[in-house]
Amino acid sequence: MAGTAPGTPGTPSVLRAMNDRAALDLLVAHGPLTRTRIGELTGLSKPTTSQLLSRLEAVGLVRTTGSQTGRPGPNAVLYEIHPGAAHIAAVSADPTGITAVVADIAGAERGRCRIEAVAVADDVRNRT
Structure with a gap:
């Protein structure tokens, strides 16, 4: 996409911003969610969901708030909106x-x- 202006629809940066916003909206609406649940609700893959949560956590918009137990396998980490953001x-x-x-x-x-x-x-x- 040489010559494409930043912010042009369909570019990776715009898609990342849209995905980040979708995840934030879900956390506001539903409260703490696991990575898996965010992926299910957005339709994003596990790697993409992990990347967006890492980005949002790195800039202080989300934080971990515990874990969800009671399912087979390791406990799932819960993410929430960082209230002080x-x-x-x-x-x-x-x-x-x-x-x-x-x-x-x-x-x-x-x-x-x-x-x-x-x-x-x-x-x-x-x-x-």
Whole structure:
């Protein structure tokens, strides 16, 4: 593919990014999963699934969280979204104040702050 621009559909880097995103979406939706289960849900081969999990683990987006027992053979390692990999903030203003909330990428609330409006005139409380 000489001369193909980076990010062109069908290139290995685009396919890797799509596969990585599919695996992350599954981990967000289903919680911890084994490599085998991620492969089954995405349709990817075992080597491809192993490679994408290694990439995601190397950049800190996923981590191992234990193992699944009760099946023949060795215990299967469970992977999950690394909660500290990213955070999101939301701000809400209402007639009585402003609330800010920070959550980790897995959705767990990590902080919250509420500032009540100080009414210095009758109409200020409605203009927060």
